[in-house]
Structure formats: C-alpha cells, structure tokens
Amino acid sequence: AQSVTQLDSHVSVSEGTPVLLRCNYSSSYSPSLFWYVQHPNKGLQLLLKYTSAATLVKGINGFEAEFKKSETSFHLTKPSAHMSDAAEYFCVVSDPIKAAGNKLTFGGGTRVLVKP
C-alpha cells in the first residue's frame, strides 16, 4: 500500500520570502512522485515530477523538489513567493506496478496564502 502525508494543511508566506511545502510518502516500490497545483476554480496542473532520475527536480514557475529516500520525503520549495503562487498544492505518489490503473494516491493538499 502507498500513502502520502502533507504535513501542513495551510501555509502563509509574505511575497518575496521562501516557500516550503512538506510531503512524506510511503510506498512498497520505488515510486514516482509528483506535485500538482490547483488555482481557484481550476483543474490540477503538474508542477514537477520525480521518476528515479535526478533527486533534485526542477519544475515550472521556479518550484523545485528534492527526493530523499532515507527520509521518505519529497518537499516542494520556491526561493521567492509571488502573489500568483496562492493556490492549493497536492503531493502525489504513483505505484509504478499498477500504472495502467493509475494508482495515484493524493495527499490532502496544502493551501498557500501569499501576503503582500
């Protein structure tokens, strides 16, 4: 079985300051990991993905995430928050063995508020 825990349901940052969104996972296999962003009243958009290549993954809009197997973590960071980063972020783990059935497991989400 696999699971994903996003450690913060809400994060509030000031514009221009760093953003850290924490994600821990468990998986029986070498997982694929993803971060998706959801802006208000929009569908989910892929930010970045880890698929067993480089452990530091760069995504869109200046976000990056580091896969740490020893800590079973995949935290998302951005050096300087922008007002447009206000959204909900989901950490997702994929079971590669059951890719056809798309056994994606979603974390509960972290809502990011950016203060001017």
Added chain:
Amino acid sequence: NAGVTQTPKFRILKIGQSMTLQCAQDMNHNYMYWYRQDPGMGLKLIYYSVGAGITDKGEVPNGYNVSRSTTEDFPLRLELAAPSQTSVYFCASKPVPGANVLTFGAGSRLTVL
C-alpha cells in the same frame, strides 16, 4: 487544443435526482479517469477507463456509473443523488500506460440538497 472539457461547471441537485457529468478530451488519450475532491481531502478515484468499451472501478465507485463508447468521451452518471455525493468532480486523461502525468479538466462542482 481544448484538452479535457467538463460540463457542467456547477449543478445543484435534489436528493434522488439523476444526472450525467460530461467529460471530453481531444488529445486521443486512451486512459481516462473520474475523481472526486472533498474539502481538505486529496482526490479519490471513482472510475477509470483504459480505452473505448473498457471501464473499471476505482476506490469510491458506489453510487456512480460510467461508460466509454468512444475514445473522446467518458461520462459519469449519478443515479439517485445523495448529499454524500456533494463534491467537486474532476475528469483526467493520459495517453499511455507508463505515462503517469494526467491532464485534468477544470472540474464540476455538484451540490446535492
């Protein structure tokens, strides 16, 4: 490309009514999915399809039905709507088995009163 298109965006139903959420994609993706998103929760898989004529249950299929008569369309039917089905529904698709990146629609917000 339009990507994944869902209709309607919003709907209010009375308990016991039925309705169909429409999902269409124009990317020739074989794999299509329906998820529901409840407040403070991640997405839960309702049903999925790996191609026209083939559907399978996800984690939370009770109260729903799907069909896949064409590659493009994957409607989700709610029979006898219940308040527990109040949620935001997302349709998603992907092209091939190994590609785990989904393309999502904008969502359909359903309220059952």
